[in-house]
Amino acid sequence: MARAGLAAERVVRAGAELADEIGFEQVTPSELARKLGIKTASLYSHVKNAHDLKTRIALLALEELADQASAAIAGRAGRDALGAFANAYRDYAFQHPGRFAAARFRLDAATAASSAGPRHSRMTRALLRGYDLPELQETHAVRLLGSVFNGYVELEMAGGFSHSAPSSEESWTEILDALDSLLRNWPASS
């Protein structure tokens, strides 16, 4: 038999490209079929339905993002690692806006658990090992970093910082400095 799954994967990859071209929201079976030069109905042998298609693109994006982040922090620590990690996210978002949006697609609990999501938390934890936070505060810091990275990049891509000085670039490094400083002087909990 012709290897099953291979074709499905090509379809999903094409979906990811399409997302970067026209936006993740606009990725639909019919649009993807158009890109692939086949009839819409033909897609349904590779993908269960529209939601399944989006889910698979999200999983792909999550993996790619984790790979990039992982490569970025290898061999680094402290402010250096923080910057590399954060930039891995931001750069990925700018190079692959559709995939990045896909990575934020809401997965159901089971799918999320088997996604690269947990890898992201583990990496953030590894990053924090360079700072020594009280054990209990580590999770709070993980959540803070996730919030800032996601939040900043989203606002930036929505154009929130584009028409005002100082440049978004400048705020980004300044914010990373501030976070580094915060992590080195994390306040004792009351």
Next chain:
Amino acid sequence: MARAGLAAERVVRAGAELADEIGFEQVTPSELARKLGIKTASLYSHVKNAHDLKTRIALLALEELADQASAAIAGRAGRDALGAFANAYRDYAFQHPGRFAAARFRLDAATAASSAGPRHSRMTRALLRGYDLPELQETHAVRLLGSVFNGYVELEMAGGFSHSAPSSEESWTEILDALDSLLRNWPASS
């Protein structure tokens, strides 16, 4: 003539309610018409099209959110104001998840400029006046706070923190403490 605009406003308000009930993404002309007990085509005398409907709901949500935040910081300063402001956002998001999602709907530049968006920046700036940051750093801090609030609430509502200890509630207050500490000891820029 029967006052124009009044009916349109009622339609938009119903759209906002619908968003809280079924999610902002799922708010469509046909769904809203169903809720209102009228035919889909009839909506088009009140609203230009589906995108216009979503835009108007977004503008409504942005205003409401600004009102809440504004009321929250009145008469407060420092960590007190920071907490009240942040909680205004978070509470609104939990009470009105659909509207909150609407507030993050991407508006074109012109619409965004005439929305309550600028009010949000001004309020954040007002909040920061309680801490005295070097003038140049103030914008960076505004952007940081916006990122954290948006990012945290979004991750939290997506269920990102739900199945692990410590509770999201605890992380939230701990993160606010950390931000307060950071704002009081903002690092000098290199």
Next chain:
DNA sequence: ACGTTTGCCTAATGGTCTTAGGCAAATTAG
């Protein structure tokens, strides 16, 4: 060479958004 599987197809159903044109009731003006 043969049966199986794959990857595509056409056809059909039911839902969506949107425009056009009409009609009765409410509202305003004289």
Next chain:
DNA sequence: CTAATTTGCCTAAGACCATTAGGCAAACGT
């Protein structure tokens, strides 16, 4: 009060979408 206007809804229709069912030829493994 009456007449003109406007509103808020309607039906009808076109174009597009997601999805299911059933078919067929080429590619594949044995």
